[in-house]
Amino acid sequence: xxxxxxxxxELAKQKMTLTELSEKVGITLSNLSILKTGKARAIRFDTLxxxxxxxxxxxxxxxEFRED
Amino acid sequence: MKNKVxxxxxxxxxxxxAVVVVLIGAFLVPLSYETAEANPTIAxxxxxxxxxxxxxxxxxxxxxxxxxxxxxxxxxxxxFEQKSVxxxxxxxxxxxxxxxxxATLFFYTKANVGGSITNFWxxxxxxxxVIVSIFFFLLASLFQKAVDYKNxxxxxx
Numbered sequence: 160x161x162x163x164x165x166x167x168x169e170l171a172k173q174k175m176t177l178t179e180l181s182e183k184v185g186i187t188l189s190n191l192s193i194l195k196t197g198k199a200r201a202i203r204f205d206t207l208x209x210x211x212x213x214x215x216x217x218x219x220x221x222x223e224f225r226e227d
Numbered sequence: 228m229k230n231k232v233x234x235x236x237x238x239x240x241x242x243x244x245a246v247v248v249v250l251i252g253a254f255l256v257p258l259s260y261e262t263a264e265a266n267p268t269i270a271x272x273x274x275x276x277x278x279x280x281x282x283x284x285x286x287x288x289x290x291x292x293x294x295x296x297x298x299x300x301x302x303x304x305x306x307f308e309q310k311s312v313x314x315x316x317x318x319x320x321x322x323x324x325x326x327x328x329x330a331t332l333f334f335y336t337k338a339n340v341g342g343s344i345t346n347f348w349x350x351x352x353x354x355x356x357v358i359v360s361i362f363f364f365l366l367a368s369l370f371q372k373a374v375d376y377k378n379x380x381x382x383x384x
Contacts, residue, residue: 190384200382 163223166195184209286325319363
C-alpha cells in the first residue's frame with residue numbers, strides 16, 4: 160500500500176508501548192495493531208485526532224505517502 | 228433467542244425434507260416395477276430411469292446437507308463470513324447439477340416413448356433448477372457484498 164503508517168516511529172519517539180497507547184486513546188490493542196501493521200483500510204478523523212493528541216504529533220508524522 | 232428457535236425449526240424442517248427425499252427414493256423402486264409391469268414394451272427403461280431418479284434425489288440430498296451446514300453457521304453466529312458465501316455458491320452449483328441428468332432423461336424418454344408426459348415434468352424440473360440456482364447465486368452475491376462491507380468496517384480504525 161502507498162500510505163505508510165509510522166505509528167511505531169512515533170511510539171518510539173515518545174518511548175511508549177502500544178499497550179500504553181491503547182489505554183490512553185481508548186482503542187483496543189488489536190485495532191491499534193491493525194493500524195500499526197498497515198492492514199487498516201481507513202482511519203477515522205477522531206481516531207487520528209486522539210492518537211495525535213496523545214503522541215503530540217501531526218497527522219503527517221503518522222502517515223506517509225510512498226510510491227509503490 | 229428467537230433467531231435460534233427459528234433456525235432450529237428450519238433445521239428440523241430440513242431433516243424432515245431429507246427423510247422425505249430418502250423415502251421417495253425408496254418408493255421409486257416399487258413404482259418402477261409397477262410401471263414396467265403396466266408397460267412391458269418399455270420395461271427395459273426401468274433401471275436407467277430409476278438410476279436417473281436417484282441421481283436427481285442425490286442432488287437434492289446434497290443441497291439439503293449444504294443448507295444444514297449453512298444453518299449450523301447461522302446458529303453459531305458466523306453468518307457474514309466468506310465460508311457462508313462459499314456454501315451459498317456451492318448450493319447454487321448443486322442446484323444446477325440435476326440439469327444434465329434431466330436432459331439425459333428427456334432425450335432417453337423422447338427416443339423411446341412418443342409423447343410422454345415425463346418430458347413435461349423434466350422441462351419443469353430444469354426450469355425449477357435454474358430458478359433455484361439463480362436465487363442462490365443472487366443470495367451469494369448479496370452475502371459477498373455484506374462480507375466486503377463487514378471487512379471494510381472492521382478495518383476502519
